[in-house]
Amino acid sequence: MRLLKSTVHSDIKDLAAPCFNRKATRAIVLNGDNILLLYTKRYHDYSLPGGGIDDGEDNVSALIRELKEETGAQNVRNIREFGLYEEYRPWYKSDAEFVHMESFCYVCDIDDELLEPELEAHELQNGMAPHWINIHQAIKHNEHTIENSDKKGMSIERETYLLKLIAEEFKLY
Template identity: 60%
Template sequence: MRHIHTSTHFEIDSLDNKSIFQRKATRAIALRDEQILMLYTERYHDYSLPGGGIDKGEDIVDGLIRELKEETGAKNISNVEAFGIYEEYRPWYKPDFDIQHMISYCFTCTVDKELGETTLEHYELSNGMKPVWIDINEAIAHNEETIAKSDKKGMSIERETFLLKLINKELII
């Protein structure tokens, strides 16, 4: 799979002599014309691609499908194709490591427009996360405004906005 981008959080000046925890995750890119399936999170006031952590021993594509079903209720997931890898280094919030190295495996796929029931985790529900189909340009503009004006934004919004712009450039016809 191609490497898309590597991002290092502004608080990290060097990786030398740091303990690093690696987390592998998936991100789903489901499109219908200029509409993209996203997760809106009220707490952070942003849009993100559905996906999440890959369980130990889990196949990456199986993890993608599991996360997509859990977070969006997506049905008839098919045509899963590799899009690229987005890497990031972030400060780790627990005392056992200094830095988190997140590797996001991004895949395009096809899903039914009508979504089923979600099985969101407690923290996802408490953050106000919900699946939505949205025009990709609206999602980009919304995230850019959140980056510029909100103190609520999470650390993932830069990744999500970068990916949305790349998806728009390469996949929207």
């Protein structure tokens, strides 16, 4: 899979220090200029649906599972690689100095009808919900949050970068 970007957070001083490795999938589902995203009230941002790859699970199975759980998507199909976004960022647990996060991004199609999502407790507490939104509106929203909100999470830079790249590569003007 092609490397889209690799970033190291400015707080990371030693990449040889103990780290936690986390692998996740991200789904890119388009309908014209609209994209299926998750809005998270706590962080006031839009992000691609997806999440962690469980032990013994392959990337595509994780993508399908996470997309169904977070958005209620049905009949996930025509799955194709988009690229890998790699990041090193602070980790706030005692088992590691930082996290090495690998986000494997895939483009796919789904049925038009979304069923009820099966969100986890922390996702519900954070106010997470799936939304179809114009990709350019989502980019502008995230950029405004980056510039003006103290609520922003650490993933917003990744998500905004990916949205801009998707808009560019799929020629969504």
